[in-house]
Amino acid sequence: MSNVLSSQLEQNAKPVTLLAPIKLYDSFFLADEQDTVYVSQRELKEPMIVVHINEKRGHAFLMNIRGTLKKPIRVEIVDLIDAVESSELQKGETFQSTQSKTPYDQLNDNQKVKASLRLKIIESLVNDLDSVFYSSYRDGAITKVANENNLTKATIYRYLWAYLYSGMKLAALGFGVGEYANSVQPVRVLTKPQGRPSKRSKVTGIExxxxxxxxxxxxxxxxxxxxxxxxxxxxxxxxxxxxxxxxxxxxxxxxxxxxxxxxxxxxxxxxxxxxxxxxxxxxxxxxxxxxxxxxxxxxxxNKIVPHSKRHSDLNGRVGNAYVNVIGPGQRYEIDETPYDEEVLSEYIPGLSLGKPTLYVIRDVYSRYIVGFYLTFGNPSVFEMRNAIYQCLRDRKAWLESIGCADYLPYWIQMGPPETIAVDNAEFNNTLSEPLLKSLGVRVDFGKPRSGNDKPFIESVFTTLKRTKENTSPSHSGESKPEQRSNEARKHALLNRTQLYRDLMRECVHHNTKAINEHFHLEREAILDGVKRIPADIVTWSVNNMKSRMLPILDDRELRLALLPHGEVSVRQKGIYLKGQSQELFYNCPAIRLTGLQDRPHKGASRSKILSCRYDPNDISRIWINYKDEQYEAFIDQKYHRYEGMNQIERDELDALLILNEEEAHQEEANSKASLFANSEAAVKQAKQQIKQSGRISSTAQKVRENRKLENSLTDAPLEIEPNDTSLSDLDSGDNNKNNDSTKKTPWVDRR
Structure with a gap:
């Protein structure tokens, strides 16, 4: 390193006679009216700096200032001087890069190690720059150094160009090289406010x-x-x-x-x-x-503590799809998938709705499709709840609701299962078990990102999509190019009712006609002539008391059991429904009689969490579960405005209230700001007054005497005689008969 620095100092110290106008790190710029300048038959298109001079040969080597650093070009110094004198080039001051201005001592340890290592690699090249500039890319000293250090020649060039570009400063090698040697780090410019928009902003549209x-x-x-x-x-x-x-x-x-x-x-x-x-x-x-x-x-x-992250005690159970299932209804599988068919609206002709989501429930033992459900909502617990209700409700009511009543003879009424395998996408520990607990159904979770725990429901999706994939022009393929193109949407043909009927045909075929060759029938079933068809297997199992299905529920009972599950906090002032965007309190006489709302004794919890069920479309009533009993609670009279309203309607009502109070927020802020300012002004004025009048020190006994004296000098409100004309001063009294003097009517004996 010392040889390099001493060599550089000697080079700068050499007296230049004929070449005095050109020095190291002089900068040259193109004239404003020119785009290209030719010097020694070399094309100059951008600002350049001199990084090396060979006096004996009369050559100067120019390196670009902007963009990625490149190998310096060689020009005749005489030609360079002529270009400057002819005003084709403009000579600037000595150029200094940003890296050259950083002292070596200010580098961190990693940068110092990096700079020293890189200089050690190119030290032999820096001491003999002529061998670098007068040789080709493939020959000479660069190739030798690259082979010695097991690096590419391009890497050696990047180190060397960055070192020359910075004025041979060691600190420059601690920074980026190549395209990063003279790059400008973009400064982050905020173009929009940070953070989430407020609720008021969403409602009013005002940022x-x-x-x-x-x-x-x-x-x-x-x-x-x-x-x-x-x-x-x-x-x-x-x-x-x-x-x-x-x-x-x-x-x-x-x-x-x-x-x-x-x-x-x-x-x-x-x-x-x-x-x-x-x-x-x-x-x-x-x-x-x-x-x-x-x-x-x-x-x-010292009052705020960082919020700790909550971790769930249960991260989901591992599914066991290959358990020994011995009868229909012992285990169901449910899952959802995007149905790759573009659908049109039933109400607005030609309106495209995109691809719906398909939910399917399948019996593991018989492979029977219990039911299916189409929705345009996003996969969620809410849609999963609708799918379970749709698949387990009365067959006649279900088929009539989707326009497929003529398929009633082909469907078997199935009851709730003992166990249902679900996906972690819609179900989690806090929502799934309470959802099906009242039905007596146990929930099994599949492993994340794995369909092996629900193989039978995954395979039926392919079966249900198979026909449309080959026949419908509105079917969207699974490949990325097919999904990016809108060809399927342009050829959409079916609405939801038509798609329901099409899926119904697929399911009826699968349940009543398709033979499952991989199913192992029992000996008794074979002797009874049962075919390996899902409907025949279910019918034979039910008739021979091998069914494991739970009792079939009435639609009303089933709906009540599938209502959303929530939690209430029983507090002294009321019963608070958790998980809602609004603060909702309820009253329940039966819960109050249990003593849960009494004032807690010292050390006891101030609230008790209980489970409940509620109707999302009408939160005026909820049903609280306590000691295996359900108690009906009614919403507090303060929140009667929410009766008969769903979540969206309640939010719209709150948004209207926000709109009504929009101007009041600014007035409140102004008043609050004025309050602080005036309070400070009053304190400041009081300080000035006390400085002028002085302060009389008093003992506690003297303070009590002073208070008595001050109280005796102040008239109490009741001691002041009211003014007879005080009301008339505030109101004209022309139309106010209450201000008239009372007229006394003489008493007359009318007996």
């Missing part, structure tokens, strides 16, 4: 967030300085610091009230804050605190 800039950061620091200042009057919480900062830094205008208004209102000024999209919110301020202070935030406020 309530601000893009944080450097001015906001300085204001945040000012707020923290107020808090760290300490002492009396200093904000004690982050929210108070924010509230103190806002009127000082984000006031659009301050209106000074005249003496009369100030006397009436008790305030000296009224502050109008900037709109919400021009001032940061408290949550943006808090986010900056968390990013800036990190763990020190706890020490700064």
């Amino acid at each position: 309530t967030r601000k893009i944080i800039d450097s001015t906001d950061i300085e204001n945040f620091k000012f707020a923290i300085a107020l808090m760290e200042k300490g002492g009396k009057g200093a904000p004690r919480t982050f929210k108070a610091a924010y509230d103190r900062m806002v009127p000082k830094k984000y006031a659009e205008k301050t209106v000074l009230l005249d003496n009369r208004q100030a006397y009436i209102s008790g305030n000296e000024k009224k502050i109008h804050l900037k709109p919400e999209n021009e001032r940061p919110s408290f949550w943006q301020f808090k986010y900056w605190l968390e990013q800036t202070h990190g763990d020190g935030l706890v020490a700064l406020r």
Whole structure:
């Protein structure tokens, strides 16, 4: 390294006589009116710098400044001087890259090691640059160095060009080389506010967030300085610091009230804050605190503790599809899949609805398709609940609801199973078991991202899609090019009812006609002439008492059992329904009589969590489960406005309330800002007055005597005689008969 530096110093120290106008790291730029300049038959299209000079041969080697560094080009110095004198090139000042300005001592340990290693590799080349510049790419010193260090020649060139580009500074090799040697790191520019939009913003369409800039950061620091200042009057919480900062830094205008208004209102000024999209919110301020202070935030406020992540006690059970199933109804499988058929609307002709989701339930023992359900909703517990109800309800009612009543003779009424294998996509531990617990059905979970635990339901999907895949022009293939093209959507033909009938034909064929050659019939079934057809297997098993299905439920009982499961928190002031976007409280006389809502004794929990069921479309009533009994609870009268409304309607009602109060939010903020400002002004004025009048020190006994004296000098409200004309001063009394004097009517004996 010392040889390189000394060589460079000697080269800079050589006296240049004829070549004095050209020096190392001089920069040259093209004239404004020219796009290309030719020097020594070399084409120059961009700004260049001199990285090496051979005085004996009269050559200068120029390297590009912009873009990826390339091998320097060789030009005659005389020609270069002529181009400058003819104004084809403009000579600039000595060029210095950003990396060359960084001292070696300021590099971190990794950068120092990297720089030293790279310089050691190219040291022999730097000491003899002529051998590099006067040789071809494939021959000479570069090839030798690359072979010695087991590197590519391109890597050696990148090290060398980056070193020359930076003015032979060792620190430059600690940074990027090649295309990164002179690249500019993009600066992140915020073009939209950070964070989620508020609920009000979604409803009103008015942006309530601000893009944080450097001015906001300085204001945040000012707020923290107020808090760290300490002492009396200093904000004690982050929210108070924010509230103190806002009127000082984000006031659009301050209106000074005249003496009369100030006397009436008790305030000296009224502050109008900037709109919400021009001032940061408290949550943006808090986010900056968390990013800036990190763990020190706890020490700064000492009341907030980081939120710990909750981990579920149960991560799902491992499925066991290959258990010994000995009868129909012992085990069902349910799953969903996107049905690859573009569907049209039944109500608006020609309106495309995309691909629906298909739910199917299948019996493991007989391979019988218990039922299916089509929906355009996203896969969820809600849709899974609808699918179970659709597949287990009365066959006649189900077939009539989907326009397939003529297929009733071909369907067998199946009851709930003992066990049902489900997917983790829609079911999880907190929702699945309570959903089917009242039916007496046990839930088995499949392994994540594995269909091996539900092989029979996975295979039936292919069966149900097989016909449409080969016959329908509106069937969307599984390949990516087919899905990206809209050919299937352009040729959509079927609506949902037509698709139901098409699936019905597939299921009837599978249940009543398709032979399962892999099924192993029992000896008695073979002797009875049973075929390996799912419907025949189910019928024979039921008739021979081999069915494991649970009792068939009435549609009303089944629906009640499948209503959404929720949780309530039984509190002293009411029964709170959890998991809703609104705060909903209920009253239940039976629960109150149990004593759960009594005031808890010391050390006992203040609330008790119970399970319940509710109708999402009408939350005016819920059914609470307590000690294997169901108690009906009614919504509190404060929330009667939500009666008969579903979640969407309740949200719309709340949105309307937000719209009604939109202007009030700004007025509240203005009033709050004025409150803080006037409070500070009052304290400041009181301090000035006390300085002028002085303070009389008193003992506790003297303070009590002073209070008695002050109380005796102050008239109590009841001691002041009311003014007879006080009402007439406030109201004209022309149309107010209540202000008329009472007329006494003489008493007359009418006996």
